Amino acid sequence: MNSYRIPEMAQKYMEYDMITKHTDLPHFPDYRARLLYAFLSKHSTFSNYSELFTLVTTLVQMGLDTHDMVSINNNVKEMRASRSRQLKVLAGDYFSGRFYYLLSHAGHIQLIGIISNAICEANRLKMNLYQLMKQLKMSADDYIKQTVEVKTQLFMAFAGFMEESVHGVWPEILRLFTQCEVLMQEINRSETAQQYRDGWGYWHIMQQASKEEKKHLQAEETDPSKLRSIWLKYKITPQLYQMLNASMKQLQDKLQTLDSKELGKELLQIGEPFMRYLSTPKAMEEI
Template sequence: MNSYRIPEIARKYIEHDMIMKHTELPSFPEYRTRVLYAFLNKHSALSGYSELYTLVTSLVQVGLDTHDLVSITNDSKEHKAARSRQLKVLAGDYYSSRFYYLLSHAGQIDLVGLLSGAICEANRLKMNLYLKMKQLKLTADEYMRQTIQIKAQLFLSFAALLEEGVSALWPEILNLFTRCELLVQEIGRAEISQQFKDSWGFWHVLQSCTKEEKKVLQQEEPDPAKLRSIWLKYKVTAQLYDMLDSCLKELQDKLQHLDAEKLGKELLSIGEPIRRYLNSPGATQGI
């Protein structure tokens, strides 16, 4: 199919009444999904499966991201919070199970194996990252690099299926789109004090802050005003905007030299919302 409608199709699997009522869900992996669909849709042999392959990959990613929202501890005695935690676990399993169901019914067993291997690798990478986080042995650059690697892992597995003309381009273009997507998310987290833990800003500040500032960062519920002051001192949000601007320029430069059956033009249009985001009033003020 030529029209992109993956989020619309995915919605009927994701927006389950009980899940939506009792717990929050992660963002849909829009950029990675659109880029994968664009590449598969240009494939001479796989274009007929571009919608199915992209759909199941997005559902698996939502499942993995939903599991990531489950708190590490289960100390909460409040019934609503406990139910939300349980539903995140069940929802993540449910979304992931849809990928097996859809592919098996379509007779695409080989892709089940391909994505299953990618899931295992993504989980392995997460465990390594969480261990470094727990030990506070992580730099801001390492956090960014490893998080991008985790987010891109499912989609990266399609490199083996792409045609020779574009397969070499896939990892770099996917990495750049994933980096842009992550930076937009990190900017949003930088503006919400409750989401500072284990963000890029947290690791960036931890590398340079004073002992007193480190105490604030390591508190379970730090004073929002103090945290905001630290974020401003170390220019967390402004640096994230600068990183996003550099990433977008690198991506646009890469795509302008790509002309594989108008694929470059299509990919540039996918990145257009990022450009508009950077030109928004909040971005230009660097807040």
């Protein structure tokens, strides 16, 4: 069986001078890609297509995530920012378009339809998420749940491709891995106070904050020191570490129920970065 090399294969489609020089790209969805590859590579029928199916799915995900990075501010006039915005749109379209080409040339026309439907569902869920945010009707718990749901849609589309022995556990394992991934990103966000309005901490505080604190959070320009004091008051980072620790324990318990010990061991290795993250002095202090 070939070793996992999806990121290297994807670089062929992502490393263009015009893109890398003028714009940033989102993080590669490596945990979800590794999961899909691990499950498909054990399949008696689809093992020979595990690389192709995983590659096209991650390229589509990169396309969707790249589009999410496009600024909605139409007043940007500075040349570099405008070019970066345009290239994000084009790069997202290009990444998404590659899956049509690769699958059609390999003769997997049915899968094009399956992934296309998953793209539509992911975008529908994303619009619902944005609408709730805009209306300030989002709870902190719903933010995590819906973010995970959006991020898993493309990969969840392969549920019907799984062997019968793992068909029932695929959705839950995918959800738990993605939840750990989201929580780890939220911890990094909380520690740097970057894009705080989009994160779990913001919605958690908005549920409990005083009128004055809410006003400060919603202001166009915020005082970083005041923002940090609010973050510390509501213990945002410690709570996120505790949530990640709880999710990781759920994941470990779920993996122990797998009939295939080989697959279980491989999935535990995929989750090792979460364990290393939780074993740092900072995490141990917060947990």
